[in-house]
Amino acid sequence: MLTVGIDVGSIMTKAVLLNGTELKSLAIPTGCSPRDSGTKSFEELLNASGLTREDIDYVIGTGYGRISVPFIDKAVTEITCHARGAHYLVDGTDMVIDIGGQDSKVILTDGKGNVTNFAMNDKCAAGTGRFLQVMAAALGSDVSKLGDLSHGAEPAQISSMCTVFAESEVISLLAQGVAKKSIVAGIHKSVANRVAAMAERLGKGSRITFTGGVSKNDGVKEYLAREMGREIIVVPQSHLAGAIGAALLAQDRLRAKKS
């Protein structure tokens, strides 16, 4: 049974090929066309294994661009997919924190990968990867390097939740001569605060798995653990949770069809 999960995020497109339990993956930037990046990731993934679309039994698309990918069998929201993927990556996960490029979500599950409740950030960019990206630009850094910058630093106070105002705050902190690593620590704390508050309202998780692109940032992970007073689990494939979940749900669909 060959299934594929494609997670078209606002920044990155992730594709996962599942052959039974064997997993292959890739991630490429989404750019300005979710349709093109979805198609490209799919083709590259298949080419690498010498496969064609006809060889694949079921494809599920997820992420904000899920509907714009033409070749999928079904679209499923990233909430359902992340829950399933996180359960696969970390057995017994009952809370998923997914921070992506343009939104953040907290998902409660039944411990078996099924969603029981969820919360999602509102219209604004606070508590998302976009927030980190804007701050990284203001600091003249690359967003992928931010995580290593804040280690051991005393966080500067970033009080504005609004991305635009927080950027001005960062610029004025720089002007005051505050150390860059303190500012970065403050930025991480701000994102973690926002997401932890959302998680707190939703319920208590005993096994919390952190997924999405921002899970690669150790600083945010560290402050999430501090804010929530619990361990935050990140695995090397955390950023692929959505695509993995989609490929697993595709397997479920096939099994349900056969039985």
Place this chain on the structure above:
Amino acid sequence: MRPGSMRIVEDLRDQNILALEHAKKENKKIVGMYCAYGPQELVLAAGALPVSLCGTRHEPIAAAEKVLPRNLCPLIKSSFGFAITDTCPFFHFSDFIIAETTCDGKKKMFELLRRYKPLHVMHLPQGTDRPGALKWWMEEMNILKNKLEENLGVEISVENLRAAIKLLNRERAAMKRLHAMNRIDPAPLSGLDMITAIWMKGFNVDKEDGISLINQLTDEIEDIAGKGFSPFAAGTPRILLTGCPVGIGSEKVIRLLEECGGSVVCFESCSGIKTLEYLVDEDESRDPMEAIAERYLKIPCSCMSPNSERLDLIERLIGEYSVDGVVDLSWQACHTYIIEGELVRERVRERFGIPCIQLETDYSNSDLEQLKTRISAFIEMLGGS
């Protein structure tokens, strides 16, 4: 299979505008109303036509924001915008407006709105559980009665009040029967058609015609259901919608719920069952004003504190309509409904263990994609789509 009467329902708004023009020419008085607390019996008994006023569309909000703050609920801004831009024909034709102190935003907005039309604001009590609440509301009814008599140049007689009570009770019973059709699983009428019917009814000028049309629609639905037809497949998740009032123009959440694979079977909100649970007591040995006051005060609106009747009603409806999930819709900046949402979620989860989601949005389309993700995920949670 869609009921043929829905075509007539959809056409009602235009028909009613024409009917109002005619009524105006015949010197009939028209009274515009914003909220379910406005006692229509008094208006009918005054020989005037009660009509709902516009306030469910996004278009006039920009005009309203030139005067009102942006962080106000869209319903208040839309209502005010429609009025000041003279784009609501019902407001335009109204001789008198009945308003209520349902929330701080509304009551202060009405202070500005009175520049455009003769308007009376009824003062609601803060809750219904104090001994003086009904007495207070009775007094407010009497003040309104005097205002109507004064402004419309008529006298409201006991006989006319009793006739109006009977007429409106019949309308409520007809509406309740229409809602109850969707207790059938799968629902014979889509939620979108149901909200269209409910909303259009509000603008209806001739009550008797309205009752006949609703009965005709319900009969037709009964027939369709009898043949086993439904716009939904068996097993489609059944949703109860509660929270802030919804109408055409602000129906995006209902539309998305059904596009994403759900079926909105029950409307608890003001335009829905909330206001149909109780009839006005027709006992002729009673003072009709008291009977009217009593019934209106029973509306379980979040402006009342406490408002446990709403939770009880939701609980009853979940059973009656075999509901799989509850959607609590809050308009941005509607503090009372947003805060009460916490109690709704608690009650629904504790008593039924079914999913409940609170969606906070406005009338604009700016968050459609985000909403779609939330709503799809909610439907997926219910095992649908």
